[in-house]
Amino acid sequence: MKEFYIDDKPIRLHCKLDMPAEETEKCPLVIVIHGLTGHMEETHITAISRRMNELGFATLRAEMYGHGKSDGRFEDHNLFQWILNGLRVIDYARSLDFVSDLYIAGHSQGGLLTILLGGLRNSQFKAILPLSPGMIIPEGARKGQLLGMEFDPDHIPDKISLPMFDLNGDYLRLAQLIHPEDAVSKYHGKVFIVHGDEDEAIPLQCSIELQKMYDDCKLVVIEGDDHCYTRHLDKVLDAISDFLEEVR
Numbered sequence: 001m002k003e004f005y006i007d008d009k010p011i012r013l014h015c016k017l018d019m020p021a022e023e024t025e026k027c028p029l030v031i032v033i034h035g036l037t038g039h040m041e042e043t044h045i046t047a048i049s050r051r052m053n054e055l056g057f058a059t060l061r062a063e064m065y066g067h068g069k070s071d072g073r074f075e076d077h078n079l080f081q082w083i084l085n086g087l088r089v090i091d092y093a094r095s096l097d098f099v100s101d102l103y104i105a106g107h108s109q110g111g112l113l114t115i116l117l118g119g120l121r122n123s124q125f126k127a128i129l130p131l132s133p134g135m136i137i138p139e140g141a142r143k144g145q146l147l148g149m150e151f152d153p154d155h156i157p158d159k160i161s162l163p164m165f166d167l168n169g170d171y172l173r174l175a176q177l178i179h180p181e182d183a184v185s186k187y188h189g190k191v192f193i194v195h196g197d198e199d200e201a202i203p204l205q206c207s208i209e210l211q212k213m214y215d216d217c218k219l220v221v222i223e224g225d226d227h228c229y230t231r232h233l234d235k236v237l238d239a240i241s242d243f244l245e246e247v248r
Contacts, residue, residue, distance in 0.1 A: 006062070008088040011071035014063045015089070016040060018049055020056045028101040028126070028248060029058040029093055033086070035108025035134070037165060039068035044107065044229045044236070048131075051237045055244055058098070062089045064113070075159075078171045079113070079137070079178055086117045090124065101248070105129035105240075108202065108227065112137055112180060115210075118191075119183025127190040127247050129240065132199055132227055135206040141175035184213045191217035192243040194236055196225030218243060 001019075005012040020027055030052050034045050040061035049059040063070040064085045066077035093102055102125055106114035111133025118128040140146030144153035147162060153176065160167040191214045195207040204221065211219040220239040225232040 005070075006088055006092050008085055011065060013065075013071075013085055013089065014040070014069035015092075016061045018053050018059045018061070020053050020058060022056065024056070024098075026098055026100040027056055027058050028103060029060060029096065029099045030103040030105055030129075031086075031089055031093055032059050032061045033104070033106035033110035033113055034061075034063065034067065035106075035110045037067070037074070038107070038110070039063055041068075042228070044233060047233055047237060048105065048240060051241060052244065055241060055248075057103070057244065057248075060089065060093055062086075064110075075166045076168050078168070078174045079109075079116075080174050082109070082113050083116055083120070086113050087120065090117065090121055094124065101126040103127050103129065103244075105131060106133070107131040109134045109137060115180050115187075116178070116183045118189075119186040122187045122189070125187075125189060127192065127243075128187065129192045129194075129243070130210070131193070131236075132195050132202050133193065133207065133210065134202055135180055135210055136202055138175050138178040138180060141172045146172065146175075181213060184210070188215050190247050192240070193217065193219045194222060194239050195219065196222045196227065196229060196232070198224055199227045201227040 002017040052059050065081040066072040066074040104114050111130035114128050114130045144151050156169045156172050158169040193207045195204050197204050211217045222232050222235050229236045
């Protein structure tokens with residue numbers, strides 16, 4: 001494991017690069033991104049990374065602005081910053097000599113980011129894996145209903161206080177400008193979505209509708225599981241394994 005920072009001035013992004021158990025001159029690499037309030041050491045993120053390593057994939061776990069050990073304050077982060085962060089991480093991954101093919105996987109808000117980056121860099125990924133993707137974030141910001149709170153979408157306050165954390169009003173203002181369907185229309189490679197049917201944060205229906213929008217997309221529904229796969233993580237890992245073995 002190699003731990004380091006990627007410069008994305010004026011901040012640094014905390015990253016860890018894990019290689020496959022068996023040494024090889026070339027191998028595919030998966031960029032793995034956490035969700036809102038998350039970090040690279042969450043149980044589901046580390047388990048997904050380890051399983052990919054076992055399958056012969058290198059993984060590059062990256063923490064976005066204001067999360068984990070990356071620079072920036074959480075309450076100041078927004079999706080535009082995350083998009084720019086993600087582009088820098090992709091550039092770093094593409095500079096690595098050992099990488100044969102590039103993939104990206106992200107959970108929740110990281111899943112939304114995966115969709116957006118797939119559209120922006122549509123020729124650079126062999127496949128993308130949005131995991132329980134946060135498709136409701138832009139839509140909810142436009143409707144005035146998000147993360148269990150209601151607000152006037154035309155008069156967003158400068159600070160949004162939630163039970164567990166605070167957000168800058170610009171997070172919602174900028175989220176209103178994001179239309180994931182534009183990114184979806186630009187990506188024509190293989191897509192894998194996994195989603196628990198008892199997800200308390202992102203409705204399963206979001207992923208059902210998302211699957212219909214892609215040209216080549218597989219959706220696996222994990223019965224009885226929640227947003228972070230605390231009940232059936234083994235089934236999630238097996239589904240990811242089956243997909244990666246199929247597309248590699």
